[in-house]
Each structure stands twice: as C-alpha cells, then as structure tokens.
Amino acid sequence: MSELNLKQASRKPEGLAAGHRLCAGCGHSIVVRMILKATRGPTIATSATGCLEVATSIMPYSSWNIPWIHNAFENAAATASGIESAWQAQRKRGKGPLAKYETLDVIAFAGDGGTYDIGLQALSGALERGHDFTYVLLDNEAYMNTGIQRSGGTPFAAATTTSPAGSVIPGKKEWKKPIDDIVIAHGIPYVATLNPAWPMDVMRKSRTAFEVEGPAFLHAFIGCPRGWRYPMEKTISLSRLATQTCLFPLYECTLEEGRPVYKLSGPSAAIARRPASKKPVEEYLVSQGRFRHLFRPEKRDDLIDSIQAWVDQKWEILLEKAGV
Amino acid sequence: MSTRKPSSKELPIGAVVTKSSMEYETGDWGVMKPQTDLEKCTQCTLCHYFCPEGAITMNDDGYPEVINKYCKGCGICAEECPVKCIEMVRTK
Numbered sequence: 001m002s003e004l005n006l007k008q009a010s011r012k013p014e015g016l017a018a019g020h021r022l023c024a025g026c027g028h029s030i031v032v033r034m035i036l037k038a039t040r041g042p043t044i045a046t047s048a049t050g051c052l053e054v055a056t057s058i059m060p061y062s063s064w065n066i067p068w069i070h071n072a073f074e075n076a077a078a079t080a081s082g083i084e085s086a087w088q089a090q091r092k093r094g095k096g097p098l099a100k101y102e103t104l105d106v107i108a109f110a111g112d113g114g115t116y117d118i119g120l121q122a123l124s125g126a127l128e129r130g131h132d133f134t135y136v137l138l139d140n141e142a143y144m145n146t147g148i149q150r151s152g153g154t155p156f157a158a159a160t161t162t163s164p165a166g167s168v169i170p171g172k173k174e175w176k177k178p179i180d181d182i183v184i185a186h187g188i189p190y191v192a193t194l195n196p197a198w199p200m201d202v203m204r205k206s207r208t209a210f211e212v213e214g215p216a217f218l219h220a221f222i223g224c225p226r227g228w229r230y231p232m233e234k235t236i237s238l239s240r241l242a243t244q245t246c247l248f249p250l251y252e253c254t255l256e257e258g259r260p261v262y263k264l265s266g267p268s269a270a271i272a273r274r275p276a277s278k279k280p281v282e283e284y285l286v287s288q289g290r291f292r293h294l295f296r297p298e299k300r301d302d303l304i305d306s307i308q309a310w311v312d313q314k315w316e317i318l319l320e321k322a323g324v
Numbered sequence: 325m326s327t328r329k330p331s332s333k334e335l336p337i338g339a340v341v342t343k344s345s346m347e348y349e350t351g352d353w354g355v356m357k358p359q360t361d362l363e364k365c366t367q368c369t370l371c372h373y374f375c376p377e378g379a380i381t382m383n384d385d386g387y388p389e390v391i392n393k394y395c396k397g398c399g400i401c402a403e404e405c406p407v408k409c410i411e412m413v414r415t416k
Contacts, residue, residue: 010369010382018378018394019345024354025398029376061348062341199373225398233399236374 004203009037013065015045020063022055025232027222027239028138030196032109035136035218036066038206043105044069044083048076048119050111051145052138074118077126080108080133088132105210106133113143116152116177127186127215134209137179140222148227152177155247156310157303158290160227165293170303175310183217184253184260190216192252192265196223197240201265205252221248229289238287243267245281246315251322262322272324278315281308350377354397356412362387364409371401371410 015036022029028051036043046069047053053070056063071079084106090096098104110119115137123135142160143149150163156175159165163172184191190212192205202220209216221242223235230238242248250265264272271278282304285291294300358380367386379394380401388410402410 006369006373007367007382007386010372014378016378017344017346018391019348019350020377021345021348021350022376024376024396025400026376029378030374033378034373056345057341058345058348060340060342061345062343063345065344196374199370233403235376235398236400236404 004038004200004207006200009203012037015039015043015064015066016056017063017065019061020056021058022051023224023226023232025223025225025235026051026055027140027196027224027235028052028055030235031136031138031194031202031220031222034196034199034202035107035194035206035220038203038210039105039107040103040207040210041105042101042103043067043107045107045109046071046076046079046083047108048110048114049073049145050109050114050138051140052109052111054145073114075122076108076110076114076119077123077133077135080106080135081126081129081131084131084133103210106131108133108135109138110135111143111145112137112139112141112153113151115139116179120182123183124186127183127188127217130188130214132214134206134216134218136218136220138220138222140224140227141176142224142227144224144227153179156307157294159293160290170293170300171290180217180219180253187255187258187260188217189214189255190252192216192218193248193250194218194220195239195243195248195250195267196221197236197243198250198265198267201250201267205265208252227290229292230287234287238284241279241284241287244271244277245279245284245311246271247281247284247311249315249318251318260321262318264318264322264324269324272319272322281311349393350396351391351393354395355414355416356397356399357392357395357415358390358397358399358401358410359413360388360390361409361411364407366407368406371405374400374404376400 044067087098090099150160157171159171165171194202225232250268377394379391399412402412
C-alpha cells in the first residue's frame with residue numbers, strides 16, 4: 001500500500017482515460033480521477049445513469065481503465081453489493097476469478113438524481129446489509145444529463161428547467177435534502193464530504209473509505225458550468241467558495257462505539273477556529289446564472305437572507321455535533 | 325420454410341465497447357490552449373489534478389506537459405495555477 005502524496009499520485013496511471021465527452025470544465029472527471037488515484041489495487045466500479053456514465057461510455061469507446069459496469073438509474077448500490085458479495089463468496093470457496101484478491105475496492109458512482117431521488121432505496125438497503133463498498137455521490141445539484149431538471153439535491157431558489165424562476169415563483173421552493181444526515185443515521189462506519197478544490201483531502205478521505213470495513217459514503221461537490229450558468233474555468237474556484245461560505249462544509253463522520261463522531265476537515269476547521277473568515281453566501285450566489293433572479297432586475301434581499309440564515313443554522317448544528 | 329438463423333459466432337458484435345476513448349481526440353473542441361512558462365513553475369502538480377481531461381501529465385523532471393490533442397480548453401489550469409505560469413492562448 002503506497003503512501004499517498006500529491007507528487008507520487010500524479011505519476012499513477014489514470015483510472016479514467018482522456019477522450020471522454022464530458023463538457024469542458026466539468027467537475028465529474030476531476031473528482032473521479034482523484035478518487036481512482038487513491039485506490040489500493042484491484043478496483044471495480046459501477047455507475048448509475050448520469051452525466052458520468054453517458055459521457056464515458058459512448059459506443060464504441062470506453063474511458064474506463066478499470067473493470068466497470070453500467071446499471072440502471074436506481075440500482076448502483078445494489079450492483080455494488082452484488083460485486084462485493086461475489087468476491088466474498090469466491091474468497092470463501094477459494095475459486096473463481098476474484099478469489100485471488102486480498103482487497104477489492106468496489107466503488108459505486110451515482111449522481112444526485114441517482115442518490116437523492118431514484119437510488120435512495122437501493123442505497124439504504126445496501127447500507128443496512130453492511131456490504132464493504134464505497135458509494136460516491138457526485139452532487140451537481142440537478143439532472144444535468146437530461147437538461148437541468150430539479151432534483152432533491154437542488155438548492156433553494158435555484159432556477160432549473162422544471163423549477164424556472166419567474167415573476168411569482170423564484171426558482172426551486174424547497175430546501176436541499178439532508179442526504180448526509182440520512183446516511184449517517186444508518187450507522188455506517190464512514191461518511192465524508194469531498195471538494196475537488198482540495199485534492200489531497202479528497203484522496204485521503206477516499207483511501208480511508210476504501211480501507212474501512214463496511215460501507216462508506218462520500219459526498220462530492222461537482223460544479224456544472226452548463227447547468228449552473230458560470231464560465232467553465234471557474235469550476236474549482238466556485239467549489240472552493242462553497243466550502244468557504246459554509247454552504248458545503250468539509251467533514252468526516254466515523255462510528256465509535258455505536259456513536260457518530262464528527263470531525264471537521266482542514267478548510268472547514270479553519271473557519272471554525274476563525275469565524276471571521278467565513279464568507280457571505282451572497283458571494284457564491286452572485287457568480288452563478290441559476291441565481292441571477294436574486295440580483296436582477298431588483299435585488300431580493302429577503303431570499304438571500306433566508307439562504308444565509310439556513311446556511312448559518314446548518315453550520316451551527318454541525319459545529320455542535322463536532323463539539324467545536 | 326424458415327431460413328437457418330445465424331449462430332452466436334456469426335452474429336455481429338452487439339453493444340460492446342471495443343475501443344479506448346484515448347482514440348477519440350477531444351482537442352478540437354476548444355479555441356484556447358494552455359501555454360506553460362516552466363521557469364515560474366514550482367512543480368506543485370495542482371494543474372494535473374484540476375484538469376478534467378487528464379490532459380496535463382507530469383514528466384520525469386516533475387514539470388507539467390499538456391497533451392493538446394485531448395485539451396478542451398476550459399482554462400481551469402490557468403485560473404488555478406498558484407504562480408500563474410499557465411496562460412490560455414487562442415489557437416483558432
């Protein structure tokens with residue numbers, strides 16, 4: 001097991017080959033490449049329907065340099081449990097193509113549609129059965145693949161094609177579903193949030209997720225230039241802003257003696273130590289076209305304030321849980 | 325009279341991926357390409373991680389090398405380089 005550092009991992013062969021057809025500036029491949037650099041050895045990935053799946057497997061090309069299975073929208077977690085069970089069964093019997101592997105990193109990639117809405121029951125079932133796999137939620141906050149429809153992961157007041165902003169209704173009316181809390185409530189050994197702006201943090205958390213016995217859940221923040229309406233070179237700086245405004249705090253949650261133990265990671269821990277460095281959420285909203293109706297034709301301070309209050313409350317609850 | 329149906333060996337290959345996407349060059353998507361000034365480079369490797377295509381590889385000396393035939397010209401590398409040694413240049 002090689003020690004992880006940026007220089008060494010940069011020489012590791014890519015798990016996701018170039019030539020895939022994701023949009024220029026897409027966050028998916030940034031995160032997936034980092035996660036695949038943190039694998040320990042033999043890896044099998046499965047991915048639910050979504051941008052990542054359609055863009056990396058256009059007939060007759062495949063971008064995956066690792067064994068990869070495509071499945072339907074709702075069952076990425078179920079397919080991953082099947083792979084893990086097959087490996088365990090072959091290990092036990094001592095025969096079969098997977099029997100020789102001491103470790104096997106089974107990864108399920110799914111988008112926010114495939115996790116928040118459609119794949120939730122398969123995910124919940126797999127977590128309850130306790131399969132040893134890693135579930136990666138690639139959260140770009142809408143169904144981008146089919147044309148930017150709202151999902152359970154779309155934030156409040158964001159304009160999408162099925163929650164358009166007009167003179168009466170200002171975009172999506174509901175708040176984002178607390179998927180991390182739902183997953184943590186299953187009592188699984190490892191849950192973490194990932195932000196591509198901190199590559200070392202992403203790789204360290206992914207490695208921990210692979211090494212932990214039992215299911216692990218990683219929630220990754222994926223910028224989408226097309227759906228969020230921002231210039232394509234801003235993907236990383238916007239992701240960084242999401243954590244700096246505490247809209248997407250970075251933390252990990254482990255299970256110790258049956259209790260969830262929260263620990264803030266680098267950038268979020270720094271904000272907890274120096275609350276003055278927390279940026280206003282307006283800075284994040286103003287740079288995206290999906291929130292444009294909050295600023296033009298007239299500024300909707302009431303909505304911006306309610307988003308800020310929601311973010312502040314979630315952040316305070318997290319600080320309480322982390323004991324800071 | 326029914327004609328003999330083709331056997332499994334005679335059927336054409338179905339929806340099976342047969343090629344690596346490395347054969348599909350996405351370099352012609354973009355109009356801007358990154359140009360690196362290696363004198364300023366500190367070998368931090370961040371451009372390699374932030375590139376969505378994997379089109380920036382680190383060579384044996386630890387410096388970045390851009391593979392133009394895959395670069396879609398998004399400009400994340402130039403935006404994020406801590407010492408600003410990458411510049412986007414219009415090529416089309």
